[in-house]
Amino acid sequence: MRLFRAFAATALAGLVAADAVNDLENKGRVALDATIAKSTTCSNDKLQVRREWGDITPEARREWIDAVLCLMDTPSKLDPATYPGAKNRYDDFVVVHMNQTLSIHGTGNFLVWHRYYVYLWEKALQDECGYKGTQPYWDYGRWQADPLASPLFDGSDTSLGGNGAPRTLKEKREMRSKRQFGGGGFGGFGGGGNGGGCVTTGPFKDMVVTLGPMAAVVQPAPAANPQANGYGSNPRCLRRDITATLGQNYGKTTDIVNTITNYPTVVAFQNFLQGGQGVHGVGHFTVAGDPGGDFYISPNEPSFWLHHAMIDRIWTIWQSQDYENRRMAMQGGTRMMGGGPAQTLDDPVEMNVVGPTYAIRDLMSSVDGPGPFCYVYE
Ligand SMILES: *[C@@H]1O[C@H](CO)[C@@H](O)[C@H](O)[C@H]1NC(C)=O
Ligand SMILES: [Cu+2]
Numbered sequence: 001m002r003l004f005r006a007f008a009a010t011a012l013a014g015l016v017a018a019d020a021v022n023d024l025e026n027k028g029r030v031a032l033d034a035t036i037a038k039s040t041t042c043s044n045d046k047l048q049v050r051r052e053w054g055d056i057t058p059e060a061r062r063e064w065i066d067a068v069l070c071l072m073d074t075p076s077k078l079d080p081a082t083y084p085g086a087k088n089r090y091d092d093f094v095v096v097h098m099n100q101t102l103s104i105h106g107t108g109n110f111l112v113w114h115r116y117y118v119y120l121w122e123k124a125l126q127d128e129c130g131y132k133g134t135q136p137y138w139d140y141g142r143w144q145a146d147p148l149a150s151p152l153f154d155g156s157d158t159s160l161g162g163n164g165a166p167r168t169l170k171e172k173r174e175m176r177s178k179r180q181f182g183g184g185g186f187g188g189f190g191g192g193g194n195g196g197g198c199v200t201t202g203p204f205k206d207m208v209v210t211l212g213p214m215a216a217v218v219q220p221a222p223a224a225n226p227q228a229n230g231y232g233s234n235p236r237c238l239r240r241d242i243t244a245t246l247g248q249n250y251g252k253t254t255d256i257v258n259t260i261t262n263y264p265t266v267v268a269f270q271n272f273l274q275g276g277q278g279v280h281g282v283g284h285f286t287v288a289g290d291p292g293g294d295f296y297i298s299p300n301e302p303s304f305w306l307h308h309a310m311i312d313r314i315w316t317i318w319q320s321q322d323y324e325n326r327r328m329a330m331q332g333g334t335r336m337m338g339g340g341p342a343q344t345l346d347d348p349v350e351m352n353v354v355g356p357t358y359a360i361r362d363l364m365s366s367v368d369g370p371g372p373f374c375y376v377y378e
Helices: 002-013 020-038 058-071 089-103 110-129 169-177 245-250 253-261 266-274 279-287 303-320
Strands: 048-050 164-166 196-199 375-377
Touching: 020 253, 020 303, 020 375, 058 089, 058 110, 089 110, 110 266, 110 303, 245 279, 253 266, 253 279, 253 303, 266 279, 266 303, 279 303, 303 375
Parallel strands: 048 375
Antiparallel strands: 164 196
């Protein structure tokens, strides 16, 4: 009996956690596999598998972290006269996002733009920093009960670091005098936690953020950038204000299932996802802080990449539930604030110094060309 129990425990520890989202994923995998079988650009021997942070070993987590630190140590390819705040290769990604912020959110290209962006990031880790793994993702449902106790944010050397330090008395006084009350962002749900200051634990505690701020929600607000466009050099620490509230309200596994199953049109799906009760906000504002809570420079928060891999996973699962009809489903405007022509599949997805331009239509499948994708989530 004892032997059996020990065996069962070992077997369970080795098992990848499965939930109702995995069930939808497995159901949709049939269509993805059929697409791979017919693809001329993607095949099973090229296929890359992206996994959840909790399902990869601590050593594998550390390899991803070291590759990110390597990108921070690799020279920028941008012109320092125009982008003096772009100090390294990681910053190049941040600038490309800043530059297009108003035409890649709440628009038709939102999902596909960020899909390609995360892919190019994964590729930079692999090609420029020798990373052998794939981009991991952050399953909000798995960790929503207590993100600070999760392997993502527990502050260990194999995490993304812990919360920001609590606000100092001086900061609290400053906030009171400015009538600021806690953190703000996302209808007041995000931020307002027990952090708000510099991250002092884990691999990114010495990280220097130089771009922006542009739309900071964290309080007290970071010093203004010397350039109005945010591209000037403004060195400061990584700040976080981690809270569980958003995830507990909107990031549970049942919420993710509902996102995938309740919105049959791409417009309804992407609107819910990016809306006030959607998981896109959960991923950003559970972490909040600076740059995490700043719409323009949020990719400079290392968790952004695991968050947007999860957004891409949710989209992939949504597509795969009816791949024939959803693979090319793309609709919306071209400007976040409205106006501008409708988005079309022929519109270019531009990435400047981080990758070549493709048309939206080339990037709609994660397992087929003409674009470069050949990956699945598990
Ligand atoms: C910023 O956007 C402009 C206008 O679309 C473009 O010409 C330029 O290449 C972009 N720069 C970067 C670094 O992405
Ligand atoms: Cu974005």
